[in-house]
Amino acid sequence: KxxxxxxxxxxxxxxxxxxxxxxxxxxxxxxxxxxxxxxxxxxxxxxxxxxxxxxxxxxxxxxxxxxxxxxxxxxxxxxxxxxxxxxxxxxxxxxxxxxxxxxxxxxxxxxxxxxxxxxxxxxxxxxxxxxxxxxxxxxxxxxxxxxxxxxxxxxxxxxxxxxxxxxxxxxxLPIRFIHDGMGEVIKYGCIRDRSLFELLETVDDNSLPAYWEEIIGRCCAIKAAIVERDVFDLGERMILNFGHTIGHAVERYYSYGCYTHGEGVAVGMAMLTCRTEAMGLTQIGTAERIIRLLKRYSLPAAVRASASDLLPYIGHDKKKRGSRLTFIILKKIGVCELLPVAGEDIPHYIRKREFI
Ligand code: NAD
Ligand code: ZN
Structure with missing residues (x-):
């Protein structure tokens, strides 16, 4: 291919x-x-x-x-x-x-x-x-x-x-790194490719190798298309950061290495989508589906840290001038959009859903 x-x-x-x-x-x-x-x-x-x-x-x-x-x-x-x-x-x-x-x-x-x-x-x-x-x-x-x-x-x-x-x-590749990578693969499905997401729902750790070419091809095609339109990361490329704002905070709060990058992203996608769904911004049932898929690949959907634990680490890695932050949120599986959030509203988006 x-x-x-x-x-x-x-x-x-x-x-x-x-x-x-x-x-x-x-x-x-x-x-x-x-x-x-x-x-x-x-x-x-x-x-x-x-x-x-x-x-x-x-x-x-x-x-x-x-x-x-x-x-x-x-x-x-x-x-x-x-x-x-x-x-x-x-x-x-x-x-x-x-x-x-x-x-x-x-x-x-x-x-x-x-x-x-x-x-x-x-x-x-x-x-x-x-x-x-x-x-x-x-x-x-x-x-x-x-x-x-x-x-x-x-x-x-x-x-x-x-x-x-x-x-x-x-x-x-050791299984920990397989799961780490699956965090990003699931992200691609979430933001741009419902059929990739659905494929992942039918595959598991054991059957993955038979689908690598298909999965890698779909991810590369998405990344290539986004990069073609925004080489220098000034706009659209931002959607690749779905799950990353909270994910980076998880990685940093627990200090790098405790949670892999993919695990952090997994938590970020789940936590944020639970919130945006509760706010009526995301199609009902989306968070549940993401969490089920994450578990399929041994990825976490929540952490013990509370919102106030994570908050100091949110947006630290990016220029967060004027304390505004752009979250990438899902409208539904395969469709995302940018949501600028004012500094004082950020905590609403990282509250945990209790029953995870
Ligand atoms: P890595 O390169 O350290 O690889 C992870 C581990 O897997 C290493 O120990 C490596 O020796 C081992 N390994 C690699 N291939 C193997 C194989 N086929 N079989 C067995 N072992 C193998 O880390 P990574 O997870 O591949 O990448 C993480 C890094 O990528 C971070 O530094 C991150 O910042 C960077 N990154 C960059 C971009 C970008 O756009 N440039 C995007 C995402 C991540
Ligand atoms: Zn990433």
Missing amino acids: QIHVNLGKDSYDIQIEKGLLDHVGAALRKVIQARTLAVISDDTVDGLYGGRLERSLQENGFTVRRMVFPAGESSKSLRMLANLYQGMADAGLTRSDAVITFGGGVTGDLGGFAAATYLRGIPFIQIPTTIIAQVDSSVGGKVAVDLPSGKNQAGSFYQPKAVFIDPELLQT
């Missing part, structure tokens, strides 16, 4: 295919002319798949330099970025070479930012290996590292030349 992301001279294709890893070299030859490829991965992904990727690339005449960093969010740092620059310089990488980011969202964000800035930008290709990366972070061109003062605080918009997705790589 192929999805075109139309961004004028920055356009590219997303290719989704089981087993793609073993012939990605040939696919890449059609996209770029580079000689040397810096393949950036964390140690887990490199250990599992680095050899197979290298072979496929070498068979197609590429010179490969594997650059490996320790797995985990703490590697999305300035220090690791400096290490990558050093490695790229040592490898003699020029602007006619290219970078491949091979891994999850951390690898794509870190390696993509290195590619965006090394020699003022050299071409890069995303080969995402987690659900989060396959349905979200590898598409859209946001690249970044974290600063001590916060996540993604140094970054850029820099589009890849291609995205190659092999759903079979998910076979080795």
Whole structure:
């Protein structure tokens, strides 16, 4: 399956295919002319798949330099970025070479930012290996590292030349990360794709692998369409934040790592939709359906923290000038809208529904 992301001279294709890893070299030859490829991965992904990727690339005449960093969010740092620059310089990488980011969202964000800035930008290709990366972070061109003062605080918009997705790589992804990614997948269904939502209602953990191509394809198509209309995140792209305002607060209140990002988003979607449904803004029964679907993929729909616990963390990560905040809310499954909320009204939207 192929999805075109139309961004004028920055356009590219997303290719989704089981087993793609073993012939990605040939696919890449059609996209770029580079000689040397810096393949950036964390140690887990490199250990599992680095050899197979290298072979496929070498068979197609590429010179490969594997650059490996320790797995985990703490590697999305300035220090690791400096290490990558050093490695790229040592490898003699020029602007006619290219970078491949091979891994999850951390690898794509870190390696993509290195590619965006090394020699003022050299071409890069995303080969995402987690659900989060396959349905979200590898598409859209946001690249970044974290600063001590916060996540993604140094970054850029820099589009890849291609995205190659092999759903079979998910076979080795630990179940916690599968569920984490399903939080985002369910989000796509909620905001834009009722039939995806309905598909997820019939699938479960055991039958998921048979549907990866279909699910990833639908998510990428949604993300691509939104990004095409709003590359620099000035408007429509905001709808991708459904569940995230409260989700980020949950992640931060419990300190990062306690709840995965997808779990935070799950809680955010459920909590907010319960409230907007009670307010008459959302079709009756929507929250119930979302909560049932979240449970299907072992995702939480509520947390112990109270509204007043979470409130200090709401909107902290985004510029909340004038204490106004825009919530993304659902009219019904598959249809969302923007709802600007004044600072003093925010607590109404994060009240818990007691019986969850
Ligand atoms: P990650 O890259 O740390 O991957 C999660 C874990 O899975 C790691 O330990 C990794 O080694 C392991 N792993 C990866 N692929 C595997 C595989 N196929 N088999 C076994 N293990 C595998 O994190 P993530 O969850 O993929 O992404 C989270 C990051 O993505 C965050 O930093 C977030 O800010 C970023 N993100 C960016 C965007 C964007 O638009 N740029 C969007 C969403 C998230
Ligand atoms: Zn997210």
